[in-house]
Amino acid sequence: MRQLIFAIMAFAMLASAPAVAQTVGFAEAIKMLGASCGKDIETYCKSASLANNGITNCLEKNKAKVSAKCNADRVTVLSLIRERLAAQASVAQICSRDSAQYCKGVKEGAGHILRCLLKAKPSVSAKCNTAIDLAGYR
Amino acid sequence: MKTYLLAGLSAAILAVSSVGAAAQTKLNRNEIINSLQGAQQEVDLTADQMQKAAIENIRKYPGANSPHDMPLSAKLATLRQFNVEITFEFDSDRIRPDSYETVGLIADALHTPYLQGQTFVIVGHTDAKGPRQYNLDLSIKRAQAVREALVTTFQVPGQYLFAVGLGEEQLRDPSKPDAAVNRRVQLINLGYK
Numbered sequence: 001m002r003q004l005i006f007a008i009m010a011f012a013m014l015a016s017a018p019a020v021a022q023t024v025g026f027a028e029a030i031k032m033l034g035a036s037c038g039k040d041i042e043t044y045c046k047s048a049s050l051a052n053n054g055i056t057n058c059l060e061k062n063k064a065k066v067s068a069k070c071n072a073d074r075v076t077v078l079s080l081i082r083e084r085l086a087a088q089a090s091v092a093q094i095c096s097r098d099s100a101q102y103c104k105g106v107k108e109g110a111g112h113i114l115r116c117l118l119k120a121k122p123s124v125s126a127k128c129n130t131a132i133d134l135a136g137y138r
Numbered sequence: 139m140k141t142y143l144l145a146g147l148s149a150a151i152l153a154v155s156s157v158g159a160a161a162q163t164k165l166n167r168n169e170i171i172n173s174l175q176g177a178q179q180e181v182d183l184t185a186d187q188m189q190k191a192a193i194e195n196i197r198k199y200p201g202a203n204s205p206h207d208m209p210l211s212a213k214l215a216t217l218r219q220f221n222v223e224i225t226f227e228f229d230s231d232r233i234r235p236d237s238y239e240t241v242g243l244i245a246d247a248l249h250t251p252y253l254q255g256q257t258f259v260i261v262g263h264t265d266a267k268g269p270r271q272y273n274l275d276l277s278i279k280r281a282q283a284v285r286e287a288l289v290t291t292f293q294v295p296g297q298y299l300f301a302v303g304l305g306e307e308q309l310r311d312p313s314k315p316d317a318a319v320n321r322r323v324q325l326i327n328l329g330y331k
Contacts, residue, residue: 025167025242025243025246026242026243026245026246026249026292027167027239027240027242027243027245027246028242029242030238030239030241030242030291030292031238031239031242033235033238034235034236034237034238034239035235037235038235038236041235042235046232047232049231049232049233049283049286049287050233050238050241050283050286050287050291051283051286051287051289051290051291052286052290052291053290053291054291081291081292085293088249109255110254110255110256110330111251111252111253111254111255112255114251114254115251115252115254117251118251135249136246136249136250137249137250137251138250
């Protein structure tokens with residue numbers, strides 16, 4: 001049994017290896033919340049709003065009553081959103097050498113450096129290009 | 139090792155859910171980006187002016203329906219923009235779960251370098267059923283609800299994002315004032331400030 005689980009995991013890792021996108025967009029993540037928790041939201045979170053993680057917070061408060069699928073997925077959704085935000089936050093640092101080298105003199109802020117890095121993709125380091133992919137910036 | 143397992147797992151989730159999505163999702167992130175990018179460097183218009191124009195239109199031309207489009211409409215038509223449908227609970231600013239994905243798509247688009255640093259207005263519109271002032275107030279609340287979700291849960295930078303409600307003052311199809319096509323959320327690019 002253990003071997004089987006390992007085989008499945010190994011397969012999952014192999015299958016995901018060529019695709020760099022190991023983080024998921026916000027739409028993909030939050031869609032799962034609507035699909036898995038729609039009914040529970042209508043029942044227990046009638047007055048909660050999507051802002052400030054209001055829906056996931058409300059579902060957490062009502063976790064004893066919420067369906068098993070929703071309980072599993074609401075946690076996944078939160079971590080997917082967190083992963084994507086972390087990936088975006090890390091780009092500036094991971095790409096700092098590339099920015100200095102290929103985007104010298106480009107105005108800081110307002111996305112100018114990121115747009116420069118996108119254009120410079122063929123020269124930019126693999127590390128930085130991967131960070132940009134993981135951030136969903138391409 | 140743990141992180142590898144997690145990464146493998148989330149990739150698997152992505153694969154499963156994107157197969158399910160392919161059949162029905164028409165709207166995608168790049169469509170929003172393509173429609174919104176390429177704004178003029180400076181647009182001589184603010185969210186505040188848009189809001190005031192709608193309020194003024196009701197005050198100046200009261201009645202069940204506005205006799206004509208509001209003054210800024212010609213200018214608005216020249217700007218980079220995109221319409222999405224977001225469904226809300228009846229008489230409420232609460233976004234329905236079936237529209238979460240659309241809000242997420244807007245977040246995905248606004249986070250990209252293509253749109254970063256430009257100012258956007260989220261504009262709420264209603265159809266012409268019901269009193270104009272009521273529709274205006276509801277559309278303001280709904281636009282704000284979308285903005286709040288984007289700025290907090292999805293951390294879109296708030297300094298570039300504004301919410302405006304135009305009620306029924308800017309119908310998409312004035313020949314069918316009560317039609318569903320008029321109920322929409324519009325994203326407008328006000329360019330680099």
